[in-house]
Amino acid sequence: MIRAQLRRLRIAAGMSQEDFGRLVHYSGSMVSALELGQRPLDRLFLARADEVLTTGGLLVYLLKLAERDGQPSWFRPWLDAERSARQLRCFQPTLIPGLLQTENYARAVIRCDDLLSDDEVERRVHARLDRQSLLVQPEPAQFVAVVDELVLRRAGEEVRGLMVEQITHLVASLEQPHVSLHIVPADTGLHVGLSGPFNLARGADGGWVGHMEHQIDGLVVDGDHEVATLLARWEMIRNGALSRRQSIELMKEVVTSWT
Template identity: 65%
Template structure:
């Protein structure tokens, strides 16, 4: 859910900028392609805030992206309490190590793949799916910032091949994105081949983040959410398990060749 204080701030700022621009709700609505009644509903809180509206508002009112930035803040504030410590660690990380036995890790998911993953939870409404998707895509911004962390991702070949005919278009796009991402100097993608029948990583997904001072924090996902791990002994266990998982994966070049082979296999 939107953080209420930030949400009210956004609406107040929207109205203030509109009035400063000497635009009526009807005049402003025409510029952002909304009706006057829709603009009124947004300002009064009767209509949910959405990015498209606020992006157009930022452009028309020349706010330098303020309204969208405030919405992102509200969405972060609305994240569950168990996730917030990890989001902070992720934002401040100088190095990230991600492993998932069944999915492509979120930081390298395409929008279409991420939406499909989120929609698999039939308890989420379409609106909630889109909100969570927006937050997930925002988290990826750390990879293209001025000082991106070094990201090392390990994925399973079986996760890449899990695609029926209707899902292969999305998976082709996703694997192409992995190949392209692995060409960046700050990103490494490695694949555990399917013939590796068992290893410690199959017990569950985990991510490790190292901050600028060299300290590590871990994150474990589960069906009900996740847990941030900052206990030194437990972090040491996760670091050891990472080394074990990473040792099972192929080197960079072979991983890229395997990902391309997976895509080719669908066209034969």
């Protein structure tokens, strides 16, 4: 559909593939290959095409829809709950939450799976970054995340610069009043959150939905008992975490120790 729309808009504008290619800094043969499906769609190309054809961002928006529909079937119900949520809760004992990841951090995490091609890695990176628009829309959800301190300190020499960038981004993100992040200190020892990560979303109707992931796929839960259990565990984990101010101070301390 994207390729058909691109061709229709170009022809309606009275441009040949060569003329259009010059304006978007692509060769006419490259434009032809993109329209015919002989080359994968490129986000930068579509952004330039939107500008040249004055579409109001139509082509990039269609690509976002295609990427969302390309998500695994088990993940789509959570994406729907996440998009319509008024409150979001996230506990992550091993990684920075996806909604707060930098592009470089997201790419490094996704690339850990050697089975993924470079194109698939980039597709997943862009899909993850697109989800972050939830936090900058006109009426964003209240987002509260809790992470383990070891998530911040998991950095060998080869990724230390990447982690400095990521933690600096976290501190900057907390300047937004609707975003909070709290750290469970490393000396806490055993706690209920070590059983695994989970997310919670509260919709406009006041109802909560939970989401849990593991190595193969994930599970969305909305049963009263399951949601109540996750909410209770959230409270236990959150109560054992540092305050917002203390968490920011700890993040700055980690960055300073590396730089």
